[in-house]
Amino acid sequence: MTEFSRRFRDDRGAMLVIALVIITTVAVVTGALLSKSWTNVRATVSLRGVAGTSYAADASAKIAINNLRLGKDAPGWVTPSFPGVWTNWVYTNNADGTGCFGADGTNPDNVLELNNVYPAAGDQTSSSSARVECSQVPGTGLFGAGAGVGVNDPDPTDAFARALTTIGNSGTLQGISLKPLGTGNTAPMPMRGGVASESFIDVDNGALVTDGYVWAEGSCTGQIVGSEKICNSPGKVPTPATPTSPVSSVPSYRDATAQGCTFQPGFYNNASDLSAAVNACGTAYFASGAYYFDFRDADHGGSNTWTISTKVVGGESTGTGTIPGACRSPITNASVTGVQFVFGNSSRMSLSDSAQVELCGPSNSGNAPMTIYQQPTGTTSSSSSVNDVSAATATEQTGSKYNVGVATPNGTSVRDATANADASSVTWTMASNAKNEMGVDYRDFPGLSAIPAGSDVTSAQLRIKYAKTTAQNLTVTVKDQTPANAVVSAPDVSGWGTVDISSQLRDQLERGTFDANKPTLQLRLTGASKDQTVTIDAVKLSVTYVPPSLRAAVDGTLIDAPGGNFQGRFVVQGATFAPHGYINLVPGSSNQALVAFRWGIVALGVAFKAQPPQTFGYPLVSIPDAGTGFGSRVTVVDLKVYVCVQAGSCTSGGRHALTVRVMITDPPYGSSGAPVPGKRKMEVLSWAEQN
Secondary structure: OOHHHHHHOOOHHHHHHHHHHHHHHHHHHHHHHHHHHHHHHHHHHHHHHHHHHHHHHHHHHHHHHHHHHHHHHOOOOOOOOOOOOOOOOOOOOOOOOOEOOEEEOOEEOOEEEEEEEEOOOOOOOOOEEEEEEEEEOOOOOOOOOOOOOOOOOOOOOOOOOOOEEEOOOOOOOOEEEEEEOOHHHOOEEEEEOOEEEOOOEEEEEEEEEEOOEEEEOOOEEEEEEOOEEEOOOOOOOOOOOOOOOOOOOOOOEOOHHHOOOEEOOEEEOOHHHHHHHHHOOOEEEEOOEEEEEOOOHHHHOOOOEEEEOOEEEEOOEOOOOOOOOOEOOOOOOOOOOOEEEEEOOOOEEEEOOOOEEEEEOOOOOOOOOEEEEEOOOOOOOOOEEEEEEOOOEEEEOOOOOEOOOEEEOOOOOHHHHOOOOOOOEEEEEOOOOOOOEEEEEEEOOOOHHHOOOOOEEEEEEEEEEEEEOOOOOEEEEEOOOOOOOEEOOOOOOOOEEEEEOHHHHHHHHOOOOOEOOEOOEEEEEOOOOOOOEEEEEEEEEEEEEEOOOOOOOOOEEEEEOOOOOEOOEEEEEOEEEEEEEEEEEOEOOOOOOEEEEOOOEEEEEEEEEEOOOOOOOOOOEEOOOOOOOOOOOEEEEEEEEEEEOOOOOOOOOOEEEEEEEEEEEOOOOOOOOOOOOOOOEEEEEEEEEOO
16 A cells, blocks of 8 residues: 555544534634623613613602602702792692792792703713603692682683683773782782683782783783783683572572571571671571572662671581681582572672671582672562552550540441541540540551562551641551651641651561561550540551562672771682672781682672782682592692603603602691691602603
8 A cells, every 4th residue: 555545544634624613613602602692791781771761760750759748848949939938838739829849930830850860871871861740630739629610621701710700891890909918018819720801900019829821801010920921902801601590589588687696598688687687696607598688778778788797607517617617618528508699789798807707609510609699680670559458457545544536426446437538437535634645556458468578668658537636746656666656747638647657667577578467557646635636537558569579780899898907707618700799808917817719700890908828728719620639638749750861951852751640648737727848748659660
């Protein structure tokens, strides 16, 4: 065998091939492993960036929650640039013009920007920033404890789409005049809901602060803080629709003097009597139901003004007697009866400087609970008369001082003898100076019992055909009424004398309907001498009256505190609809004075002053949130967290990474009457990562 052949058959070359195969295989496997490892490393770095974004969102939400807990004590809190009481401020959805995180100048601040909140993670080259947008959950917060249209009612013709609407556009009783009081007169006047005037809005010092819009067809003066301000815009404010009247007919008549200190629903027509009856009580309660006030005092020389100088509570009593809170509010109670005060014609209310009033209206299925209302339609009824009627009963007075009359013809009764002017009459001849009086009581006059209770007696004339030989006067007294002893005029050429008893019969009719014994007219002559005579031929009564009716309200001041130093309280837990009424409430020097209309006002015009601050949760005028809430000490907010990755700020845009719902519960308010920063319970109701 040749050398070449031996080498060709040698296996040493095969080993090289095997080695090369092994090396190649190891290289391929190692390369694959290295490639996979690098992919994993890159994935890990990327995941760190994703986790960093999630952590940034979590951290931002926690910072926002802590800021809500701390309020004014939170880092970076900036005092708003408009007047207000910012000591110990926290967010409760109060009507102070702020948002969740205070205010940015004069605008509510509901956005918390957190620049560079989380350091670069993974493959990120710089820190990330975040933005937290806060919104209140409807039906929660300080005003979310009841039903209502809310502050964003889209229907501008809804009478209570706004907190305050004035529709007067001529004369002096128009517009919105506001003057906050306080140190340097720079306090805020808080409202909750829109404000609109068909004429002007004038803020004298301080600021009008509302979370709604402010519209005026005329000028605006002074500082105004709101979501929108439009002035000098004719036609901007629609005239509100008229809600249905709480009364469709005149209710049953009530005698104010017979109510004690608990007044019942019905029709009241005497302002003087009502004022005296109410003010005689330490607290005058008005039971739930509809009241119609149509005073007639001014028709007879008086005033149609119900004056209040005591405490008045209307609606379901809570038993506390403390205003506010003396009656059950339809805002915080889903089902409650309440009062409805309807004012007709020129009837009005006037408050003394110390008066305290709280009126709670009835629940109305989430709609405005009408509490104070001016009757929009109706006219004065036509007058009716009962003419020349004779009494069905005449009783001659007897006793040691009375002279007994002699009726002619003999045997005729006194009633028959004096019923008509005819041949029958009664003559009294004084027997002695001791027995020198005559007296007859006349009652049961036909037709009088048909006069409706509460009618206004415009005329009542008693005509007597008589003759006498004494100089003493013949007098008439309406039993149980004053003045007594109205003098009958001297007989005219036909022998008739007259006496006007209009006021006496008017007052008596206001105590209830006429009947067989009411009125009783007492005809008297006293002090005659022996042998002097009095002859009565006929006694006739004529009465003209105006039946009660619903009468449309007329323009005028409806609610007034004329003293100019009001130190009491006037709280309406419900809606006030007074398109013909001017409301003038001017608290004075007392910082305890409180004026609060808690379901809005429609009025001809308003003039308000307010002490700083309005009691916590009691802005001057407000509209409650829609829906049923958790109570006034529970506020629920939604926090939406946006993360701007590798950005030095996050004012807009970014990735929506997280949504958190947080419930804030305040403990019972202390002596300050407001919540305390840092002492609030924070509960996370949901924590939802966003894809």
